[in-house]
Amino acid sequence: MPSVLSLAVNHLVDSGVPTVVANGNGYAGPFNAAAPAAADRAIAVGSTYSSRYPFLAFTLDDGSTAPVPYLDSGRAPAAPVTGAHPVTVMxxxxxxLPAGSLDGKIALFAHYTGTDVFNCRVMDLARTAEAAGAVAAVHYDPSGTDPDAMPFSPCCGTIGIPVVGIRARDAERIKAAPAGTELTWGAYAGAPMTADAAGLMDGASSWGPGNELEFKPDVAAPGGYILSALPPAQDWYGVMSGTSMATSTRCRRSTPPSPRSTKHWAIRRFVPATSASARMRPPPSTSPTRPRPTTRPGSCCPTASRCWSGCGSRSSTPVTR
Known part of the structure; x- marks a missing residue:
């Protein structure tokens, strides 16, 4: 039996209000569309991976305009979105370090590779920089196994200044820059997603069919790894994933031709005509044995020039007049 939420959405659509719902996250596979996305008349949206992985970044005044992407540590305040400070190698x-030796500066350091590595981890190095007056810390892996690798969240503990990880090749660029080079926060950089992910269904997106074998999700859109605005308490910007990110759409104010065809009218109106998802199914039939005429706009005609041939049957196909 449909959930109360699904029934409510169906009634809302029947009243002429197109309703777009995130399909749910974390349970890919059959019968996992979450309510109210499972509602027959809801436009359920699944998530695909975007074509590029977005990174927040900073720039350097070393004569190059190329931004330097970074990953936040997750164990410190997020990096600011504005401001500039000189960066120095630690x-x-x-x-x-001597007190005040890093006042107002951003410290760049490599991961410690000595014999006592467990007593001098990334966050320990960052706390050393903070105690010397640093306003932020930038770390990188000097091992050389992959100069394009981005360091993951370091261990252990917390700290009072931003801590971000960068690629080894970007660290070499900073080290080669003139003394006093400034780092400016608030840039953006992107890296192409791999071919086995870009544009394909996000592994965290719920799929269908629904419990009554209805097709879910109805459409899919990029929702995996999206650079998004965040509340001020979460430092304004960040990379988010999920069907909620995919569901954000831009709709125009308009009126569907009839309550019964609201869902399919909305899909055809708001999804590009080149998309296969725009042609998934014909409008629902109110009288499966009595096809409606196709000579005038109405509940079977999304626009004055587009009507549905044999609108009353499930085998209906769109025709252009």
Whole structure:
């Protein structure tokens, strides 16, 4: 039996209000469309991976305009979206530095590779920089196994200044820059997604069919790894994923031809005509044995020039007049 939410959405659509619902996250596979996306008349939206992975980034005044992408540590305040400070190289050592030696500066350091690595991890190095007055810390992996690899969230503990990880090749660029080079927050960079992910269904997106074998989701859109605005308490910007990200759409104010065809009229109106999802199914039939005429706009005609041939049957096909 449909959930109360699904029944409510069906009634809402019957009243002439197109309703777009995220299909749900985390349970890919049959029969996992969440309510109210499982409602027959809801436009359920699944998530695909975007074509590029977005990164927040910073720039350098070293004569190059190329942004430097980074990953936040997740263990410190997020990097700011504005502001500039000089960046300086700090030795990869957890030995205390003179007080004030890094005042107002951003410290760049490599991961410690000595014998006592468990007592001098990334966050320990960052706390050493903070104690010397640094306003932020930038770390990288000097191992050289992959100069394009982005360091993941470091261990352990928390800190009071932003800590971000960058690629080894970007660290070499900073080290080669003139003394006093400034780092400016608030840029953006993107890297192409791999061919086995770009444009394909997001592994975290729920799929269908529904419990009554209805086709779900009705449409899919990029929702995996989207650069998004965030509340101020979460530092304004970040990379988010999920069917909620895919569901954000831009709709025009308009009126469907009839309540019964609201869902399919909305799909055809708001999804590009080149998309296969725009042609998934004909409008629902109110009288399966009595096809409606196709000579005038109405509940079977999304526009004055587009009507449905044999609108009353499930085998209806769109025709252009």
């Amino acid at each position: 030795e990869s050592s957890c030995a205390p």
